[in-house]
Amino acid sequence: MKATGEELSFHRRILARNDPIAFAELADALYSSLVQTVCKRVGAHADPVLVEEAVGQALLDYHDRPASYNPERSGLRSYLVMAAHRDYLNAAAKEQRAQAHQISLFDPALQGYDIVDEREEVESHVQAGELLAMIDDIFPDAGERRIVTLILNKVQAQAPYVQVLGIAHLPLEEQRKQVQLVKNRLTRRLRRRLNGMQFT
Amino acid sequence: MSDFVASLDRLALLARARPNLLAGSLARYQEQEGLSDSQLAARLGCEVEALARLALCERPRPAPYFAGDAERIAGYIHADLKGLVQVLRAIEVREALSGRADAKRAVGPALLAARDYDEDEKDGEDQGISADSDADEPENG
Numbered sequence: 001m002k003a004t005g006e007e008l009s010f011h012r013r014i015l016a017r018n019d020p021i022a023f024a025e026l027a028d029a030l031y032s033s034l035v036q037t038v039c040k041r042v043g044a045h046a047d048p049v050l051v052e053e054a055v056g057q058a059l060l061d062y063h064d065r066p067a068s069y070n071p072e073r074s075g076l077r078s079y080l081v082m083a084a085h086r087d088y089l090n091a092a093a094k095e096q097r098a099q100a101h102q103i104s105l106f107d108p109a110l111q112g113y114d115i116v117d118e119r120e121e122v123e124s125h126v127q128a129g130e131l132l133a134m135i136d137d138i139f140p141d142a143g144e145r146r147i148v149t150l151i152l153n154k155v156q157a158q159a160p161y162v163q164v165l166g167i168a169h170l171p172l173e174e175q176r177k178q179v180q181l182v183k184n185r186l187t188r189r190l191r192r193r194l195n196g197m198q199f200t
Numbered sequence: 201m202s203d204f205v206a207s208l209d210r211l212a213l214l215a216r217a218r219p220n221l222l223a224g225s226l227a228r229y230q231e232q233e234g235l236s237d238s239q240l241a242a243r244l245g246c247e248v249e250a251l252a253r254l255a256l257c258e259r260p261r262p263a264p265y266f267a268g269d270a271e272r273i274a275g276y277i278h279a280d281l282k283g284l285v286q287v288l289r290a291i292e293v294r295e296a297l298s299g300r301a302d303a304k305r306a307v308g309p310a311l312l313a314a315r316d317y318d319e320d321e322k323d324g325e326d327q328g329i330s331a332d333s334d335a336d337e338p339e340n341g
Contacts, residue, residue, distance in 0.1 A: 024276065031211055168213045
């Protein structure tokens, strides 16, 4: 399906590079619905943070190279959904590889050993399989799971937490406070569950 | 985080790496000035919710387009034009002083345009731009 009249209008304005609000208007008009569409296309297991990043990347790539879109071949929205979906799949695969690498909990060589030593209370209690199941159970939200994964991997840098929380627009001191608050909250939740568990 | 909703704020965050969009420059300005979102919005005379849309706007082109571009952006986010121009000018001055190559290229005409704009607005009231020496470049830079 070719581009709609509205899509063509946006496309021409962005191509012309003489309208400072053209891209912002396009993003404002399409962003939320693109995120929803890509989420649906990915399925129930979609990580909303990754979906937003993929949609954002698709929009920004289009902004950088609008000529790569051909309005004769497809609608702009369809083009962006396809690009975002492709980006999502790539990012999700990369994330999975990174997590498998980071959390060597999956390594069979580590099965049977206590491997989580993020905090003293957690240390020496949980084995890999238990830990993963527990994290899924305690933290149904994908964003929280990503934070917990960072904590368990002893990631000290603030930037990854800021990225996941989407608070980079805040002043640095406020970012630090927010990150600490979330880390403390999630760690407390993890501790409470650990304290309530029976270990064999 | 369970009530996760799509937000232009996250797109604006990604857009910071795009030098021709305002996102990165605005974020640096906000940090340097120590402004919260609401303080920045107050300075611009717009709603906090408009900041993400502002961040996704292109940087205004140099003169002779600067004033028109600034007006278009101000109209889009319902901001105070004078406040917006002052922030844009402050951003360009800082970037020029910090030696950014791309800013050096653009600062002359843009600053001149901003100054012209203010002079028009204020009927010649003295603006006291501190980086005038950087603005004395040829218009075609």
